[in-house]
Amino acid sequence: MGVMTARTAGFCWGVRRAVDMVLAELRRGGEPYAVYGQLVHNPQVIQALEDRGVRLCDHPESMGSGTLFLRTHGTTLERRRELCELPIAIRDLTCPRVGRALALAWKKAGEGCDVVVLGDPDHQEVRCIVSYGGGRARVITGPEEVGSLGELHRPFLLSQTTQNTETWERTRKRMEEAYPDLEYSCTICNSTSLRQEELRRLCVKADCVVVVGGRNSANTARLAEIAREQGLPAFHVETQDDLDGNEMRRYENVLLTAGASTPSWSIRKVRERLLEIQGGRLRIGRVRRFLQNAVYGNFHVLPVTFALGAAGACVMSLERWVFRTLCASLFLFAAHLLTSVLESGYSHPSGLGRQEFLRDHSRLLTWLSVGAFASSLAVSFTLGALWSLVLGLMLAAFLLYSVPLMRRVYPFRGLRTLPGSRDLMFAGAWSFLLAFLPGYTASGFHTGTLLWAGMLFFLFLGRCLLADLVDLQGDALMGMDTIPIHAGRARSVFLFWTCFAAAGLLLAAGTLTGRLGTATLLFMPGLLTLAAGFFILGRVPFPSELAKRTLADGSLFAAGILPGLMLLAGGGSC
Numbered sequence: 001m002g003v004m005t006a007r008t009a010g011f012c013w014g015v016r017r018a019v020d021m022v023l024a025e026l027r028r029g030g031e032p033y034a035v036y037g038q039l040v041h042n043p044q045v046i047q048a049l050e051d052r053g054v055r056l057c058d059h060p061e062s063m064g065s066g067t068l069f070l071r072t073h074g075t076t077l078e079r080r081r082e083l084c085e086l087p088i089a090i091r092d093l094t095c096p097r098v099g100r101a102l103a104l105a106w107k108k109a110g111e112g113c114d115v116v117v118l119g120d121p122d123h124q125e126v127r128c129i130v131s132y133g134g135g136r137a138r139v140i141t142g143p144e145e146v147g148s149l150g151e152l153h154r155p156f157l158l159s160q161t162t163q164n165t166e167t168w169e170r171t172r173k174r175m176e177e178a179y180p181d182l183e184y185s186c187t188i189c190n191s192t193s194l195r196q197e198e199l200r201r202l203c204v205k206a207d208c209v210v211v212v213g214g215r216n217s218a219n220t221a222r223l224a225e226i227a228r229e230q231g232l233p234a235f236h237v238e239t240q241d242d243l244d245g246n247e248m249r250r251y252e253n254v255l256l257t258a259g260a261s262t263p264s265w266s267i268r269k270v271r272e273r274l275l276e277i278q279g280g281r282l283r284i285g286r287v288r289r290f291l292q293n294a295v296y297g298n299f300h301v302l303p304v305t306f307a308l309g310a311a312g313a314c315v316m317s318l319e320r321w322v323f324r325t326l327c328a329s330l331f332l333f334a335a336h337l338l339t340s341v342l343e344s345g346y347s348h349p350s351g352l353g354r355q356e357f358l359r360d361h362s363r364l365l366t367w368l369s370v371g372a373f374a375s376s377l378a379v380s381f382t383l384g385a386l387w388s389l390v391l392g393l394m395l396a397a398f399l400l401y402s403v404p405l406m407r408r409v410y411p412f413r414g415l416r417t418l419p420g421s422r423d424l425m426f427a428g429a430w431s432f433l434l435a436f437l438p439g440y441t442a443s444g445f446h447t448g449t450l451l452w453a454g455m456l457f458f459l460f461l462g463r464c465l466l467a468d469l470v471d472l473q474g475d476a477l478m479g480m481d482t483i484p485i486h487a488g489r490a491r492s493v494f495l496f497w498t499c500f501a502a503a504g505l506l507l508a509a510g511t512l513t514g515r516l517g518t519a520t521l522l523f524m525p526g527l528l529t530l531a532a533g534f535f536i537l538g539r540v541p542f543p544s545e546l547a548k549r550t551l552a553d554g555s556l557f558a559a560g561i562l563p564g565l566m567l568l569a570g571g572g573s574c
């Protein structure tokens with residue numbers, strides 16, 4: 001079984017715009033927040049917004065102050081007028097493409113036309129179009145209802161934005177036959193038609209279609225309907241739990257698509273579940289699950305840091321590097337593990353499988369990180385007073401920064417809220433423990449040590465940006481705090497390439513000036529993996545958590561593995 005994911009799956013332009021506007025408003029402040037009706041037809045998005053303090057509100061009259069968002073599907077003319085009288089800030093999130101349909105209905109009704117809407121009469125958007133079309137607007141659900149319209153004066157036909165394009169064509173033709181003076185405008189939005197076209201095109205390669213989206217989402221239901229029209233079994237699921245493993249095993253090629261209001265994390269989880277079912281069938285499920293859990297539990301940090309520690313010893317010609325690297329690796333592993341466990345506690349419950357894994361095993365993993373911290377401190381005692389002192393201080397700083405209980409007594413609480421402070425802190429810790437401290441304690445202060453530490457810093461920061469750029473809006477909705485959420489995509493991409501270039505320049509400077517050994521050139525695969533990861537993750541729709549972390553952390557491993565192996569092959573010298 002293969003899982004093919006439609007490129008158009010997930011948030012459309014209008015939903016993306018609405019969510020961005022809500023998040024921007026939340027950053028500005030203007031509580032309490034409420035949304036009039038369902039912002040979009042998706043329970044996970046509604047829940048995520050509620051968790052961020054945006055509650056659903058059917059009676060805004062009860063709001064004495066605050067901000068009210070108007071949903072993407074539009075608000076009827078009469079209701080809009082009433083809401084504008086209230087003493088609250090109104091933020092209209094009506095999709096501009098819905099707005100175009102409303103404006104057309106208003107204009108044509110004003111010109112004396114009888115407006116006819118093709119769509120679902122119970123859908124909010126259609127109710128709005130009818131309200132803008134005045135008393136003249138009528139609704140039909142398909143060509144078979146054209147006969148019931150009777151006599152019309154200058155009929156004008158338009159459509160619900162998420163209508164099936166084929167139904168529109170058939171209805172338009174029937175209307176033209178019945179009303180030769182028909183005027184019409186196809187108001188099906190581009191995003192909907194592209195999604196439907198892609199589905200029809202990909203159906204020939206699939207045995208069944210899985211459509212992810214809210215049960216009350218009209219455009220999601222229409223996708224399932226189109227798949228069935230193409231002769232394929234279609235499964236409309238809201239979450240991965242709705243998938244029937246036995247049923248899905250019957251199909252070789254599964255096409256995965258999603259409605260316009262389906263968040264990326266829902267699609268990713270359904271995709272991961274389908275891949276798991278695929279793995280079970282091909283007997284690679286256990287291997288995949290093992291690797292996935294190893295990455296979720298941050299266990300890969302140990303070999304990655306060890307490879308980088310060995311690489312540092314190689315390029316800086318350090319002796320007796322094993323215990324220093326072991327000490328740094330244990331500390332960094334413990335810090336990553338504890339941070340992940342703590343963050344999983346306050347991330348959104350419908351987050352990725354990684355959060356679920358961390359929450360399910362939080363007690364064991366917390367004790368494991370405590371054990372790793374203790375082991376790291378124990379090893380530091382064999383390395384001298386400076387190592388013990390530095391590790392003790394770093395541990396205290398880490399706990400004050402990360403552990404919520406400790407943060408209450410932490411005098412610099414503002415540091416935690418600095419955008420990207422977590423990534424900068426880890427980048428600093430990696431370069432300090434794996435490069436600067438071993439280099440300094442082994443052979444004193446050298447320019448080469450600084451160059452190597454700088455390379456690690458920029459490589460690690462680039463790796464963080466790469467991972468955080470994958471699902472910027474999903475992360476923001478789930479309340480995560482990353483550099484791209486604050487800086488935006490364009491600036492973060494620029495920052496990513498700046499890190500890439502800075503690491504490359506330091507590499508060139510270290511090698512050309514002879515401050516670092518020629519083995520430093522073997523750091524190049526790390527940079528190349530980072531760049532490849534950027535292009536691959538940018539092209540693959542909804543990459544799995546495993547793929548994302550393999551590529552991001554793979555760049556660190558690739559940077560260290562060759563110099564590290566060279567060191568081992570040389571019996572301790574490169």
Ligand code: SF4
Pocket residue numbers: 012013014015072095096097098161162189190191192219260
């Ligand atoms: S499907 Fe189209 S009309 Fe509806 S919200 Fe998205 S972009 Fe706007």
